Amino acid sequence: MQLKAPLSELHHQLPGCLSVALVDGSTGLVVAERSERGRGREGREDVELAASAIGPMLEGPGEAVMRALLRSGAAREVERHMLQELVVASDDRLFVFMRTRHDPDLMLVVICHASAKVGRVLALARLSLEDVALVS
Amino acid sequence: MQMPAMYAHEIEAPRTSQRRVTEVLSTIDDLESDATGELRCLAADGVVAGIVFIERGRVAWAAAPGLARRLRHLLCEQKGCDVDAEQLEDIRKQCAQTGEPFGERLVKSGLVTEAQLRAALLEHSCESLLSSGESTTRLVFQPRPSRGYGATFTFSTGELAAVVGGLLKPGVLVSARALLTRLDAPERSVVVLTRGDGAGPCPVASSQGSVFSSTELHELGTWVASALDLSSALGASPRIIAATTNARAMVALLPEGDLCGVITAPERAMGRVWGLLASN
Numbered sequence: 001m002q003l004k005a006p007l008s009e010l011h012h013q014l015p016g017c018l019s020v021a022l023v024d025g026s027t028g029l030v031v032a033e034r035s036e037r038g039r040g041r042e043g044r045e046d047v048e049l050a051a052s053a054i055g056p057m058l059e060g061p062g063e064a065v066m067r068a069l070l071r072s073g074a075a076r077e078v079e080r081h082m083l084q085e086l087v088v089a090s091d092d093r094l095f096v097f098m099r100t101r102h103d104p105d106l107m108l109v110v111i112c113h114a115s116a117k118v119g120r121v122l123a124l125a126r127l128s129l130e131d132v133a134l135v136s
Numbered sequence: 137m138q139m140p141a142m143y144a145h146e147i148e149a150p151r152t153s154q155r156r157v158t159e160v161l162s163t164i165d166d167l168e169s170d171a172t173g174e175l176r177c178l179a180a181d182g183v184v185a186g187i188v189f190i191e192r193g194r195v196a197w198a199a200a201p202g203l204a205r206r207l208r209h210l211l212c213e214q215k216g217c218d219v220d221a222e223q224l225e226d227i228r229k230q231c232a233q234t235g236e237p238f239g240e241r242l243v244k245s246g247l248v249t250e251a252q253l254r255a256a257l258l259e260h261s262c263e264s265l266l267s268s269g270e271s272t273t274r275l276v277f278q279p280r281p282s283r284g285y286g287a288t289f290t291f292s293t294g295e296l297a298a299v300v301g302g303l304l305k306p307g308v309l310v311s312a313r314a315l316l317t318r319l320d321a322p323e324r325s326v327v328v329l330t331r332g333d334g335a336g337p338c339p340v341a342s343s344q345g346s347v348f349s350s351t352e353l354h355e356l357g358t359w360v361a362s363a364l365d366l367s368s369a370l371g372a373s374p375r376i377i378a379a380t381t382n383a384r385a386m387v388a389l390l391p392e393g394d395l396c397g398v399i400t401a402p403e404r405a406m407g408r409v410w411g412l413l414a415s416n
Contacts, residue, residue, distance in 0.1 A: 053369045060379065061359035061387060064352045065400075072325060072347035074402045075385035082382045088367045089376040118410050 003032040006131035011036075013124050016113035018093070019043040022132060023051035025058055025097075026105040043111075046093075050109050054097050058083050058107075087118060096121055100133050108132055144276045154338070156269035157300050160188065161293040161350035163275050169193045173279040177272040186268020188261075191282060194290035197257060200264040210256040211248060219247040239289045250288060254344070258291055262299040294348035298327065298339040305330060305340055308394060312341040315397045319390065319412070324401040329357055331396050337361050340395070347400070360389055360396055380406065 003022060011020045011034045021033035028051045035043025060066075060083040069075035082104060088095040096110040110125050164175060170192050177186040186200040208224050211217065219242075227245060231238045239253050248256075302309045312328040319326045325347045329337040337357035342348070348356065367374035378388040386406045390397040399409055 050370060053366050057363055057366045059359075060381065062355045064355040065348070065359070065387075066381070066383060066385075068347045068349065068352045069381075069385045069400055070383065072400075074323075074325065074347065074400055075381065075383035083379045084382050085380045087376070087378045088370060088374050090367070090370065090374050093370070095370055119407065 003132065004034060006128050006134075007032055007034040009131070010110070010124060010128040014110070014112060014116065014121060016116040017110065017121075018113065019047050019109070019111040021047040021051070021109045022100075023047065023054070023107050023109050024105055025051070025055050025099075025107045028052040028055060031106070046111050047109060050095055050097070050111065054086070054107065054109075057086060058097070058099075085122070087122070089114065089118070094118065094121065096125055098125055098129055100129060102133050144274065153266050153269045154300065154304055156272055157265045158297070158350060158354070160265060160269065160272070160275060161297055163277070164188065164190060164193075164195065164293050165349045165351040167193065167277060171277070171279070172282045173277055176276045176278065177268045178274040178276060179271040180273045185271045186264055188265070189280075189283070189285075190277075191285040191290050194287065194292060195261060195296055196283070196285040196290045198261040198264040198268070200267040203260070203264050203267060206263060207256060207260040210260050211242075211252070214248065214252040214256055217248055217252050223247055237283060237285055237289070240284075240286065254289060257289060258295065258299055259303075261291065262296055262303055265296065265300060266303060292346055292348065293350035294327075294339070294346045294353045295342055295344075297350040297353055298342035298346065301330070301338045301340040305338070308340055311393070312395055315390075315392055315395055316341045316343070319397045319399055321408075323405045324399050324409070326400075327353065327356065327398045329360060329396045329398060331361075331364070331391065331394050337396065356398060360398060363389060364391060364396065378406070378410070 007020045011017050019035040022031040024031060030047050030051050033044060033047050066075060084099055086097040092114050094112045094114055094116050098108045100106045108125060108129055110121060112121055172191050175188040175190060176184055179185045186198060188198040189196045208221055211219060227242050228238060231241050239257060242248050243250055243253055308330055316326055316328050320343050326343045327339050328341040329339055331337060337360050339353050363377050367377055376390055378386060380386045380403050384403040386401055386403050388399040388409050401409060
């Protein structure tokens with residue numbers, strides 16, 4: 001139940017936010033979810049779809065690509081390459097996926113209208129990630 | 137400097153020209169990063185179908201029978217370049233006497249600019265790779281002393297792969313170059329890929345001095361294909377996909393018709409990339 005609080009707060013702060021959820025990227029399971037009033041079932045379906053699609057995409061472009069980025073100076077040295085955040089903008093939706101720091105499989109998912117400002121969504125989602133980490 | 141051992145690689149037949157070129161480029165990627173020498177492309181009967189000269193792991197030039205004079209034509213055809221065949225021949229004779237690389241001498245003479253020479257060398261090497269690729273069945277690397285080619289006039293295998301892709305897909309070249317021009321900027325590396333035509337994404341244009349090798353471009357293309365497929369599973373065609381990594385780098389994909397622009401940049405450049413993509 002505690003998880004609902006930071007999710008609800010993020011949902012409230014973001015204009016155009018449709019759903020906010022915490023999902024397990026490794027299994028595709030939805031751990032907690034908060035959707036816009038009046039679209040509970042639809043929101044739940046959106047989140048479940050996003051949770052099931054995200055796993056393979058988070059594997060990222062692979063070690064060879066990261067080596068090229070490190071070589072070029074576009075990336076810093078890391079022990080293990082891992083995608084941290086993923087943003088997918090489609091014609092009518094903006095999807096943001098963020099790994100939590102304490103458990104890389106656990107992901108914050110934010111689904112907004114396409115008109116939402118990406119920078120604002122990312123900034124607020126990053127802030128709430130700390131709160132989610134405290135209670136999850 | 138320790139020279140790499142002689143290296144031989146068999147190519148299975150039959151293969152398309154592009155697959156053969158990809159194998160040549162992958163073989164170069166597998167050499168030591170400071171390898172200098174000749175990669176000989178041999179036909180089934182042992183005849184040399186082409187030679188690629190590698191300088192410190194980068195391609196200085198490729199040559200194929202029948203294309204020896206093609207570089208001069210390409211130089212004379214460069215936009216804004218008024219060099220003629222006689223002037224080129226004079227430079228070639230001077231270089232034969234002094235041992236100075238032809239390209240460097242040409243630029244010093246003021247007859248061509250760095251950009252004009254680079255474009256001509258790149259196209260000539262790619263045409264040679266495609267020509268020799270048709271009959272190549274075996275690759276043999278022979279270490280040679282450095283010829284002093286500077287990094288400005290040598291190419292990553294990724295740059296060559298993109299130009300070869302463009303030569304093989306002329307129908308998309310104009311729109312690919314337009315997309316590249318729109319997305320390219322300092323701090324970014326941009327590659328334009330064609331989207332699935334059965335053989336997976338194929339690079340057709342890239343930023344000058346692309347950070348990627350041919351092998352890395354192939355891996356990037358595989359991820360791009362899967363990211364586009366999975367994004368489509370979210371319910372609509374994706375307009376933009378952007379990912380940041382724990383190495384503080386970002387990769388952004390911009391699908392556009394049959395093409396997909398791929399931008400890689402440090403994470404600090406992400407805001408500007410988002411602004412650019414959102415305005416499209």
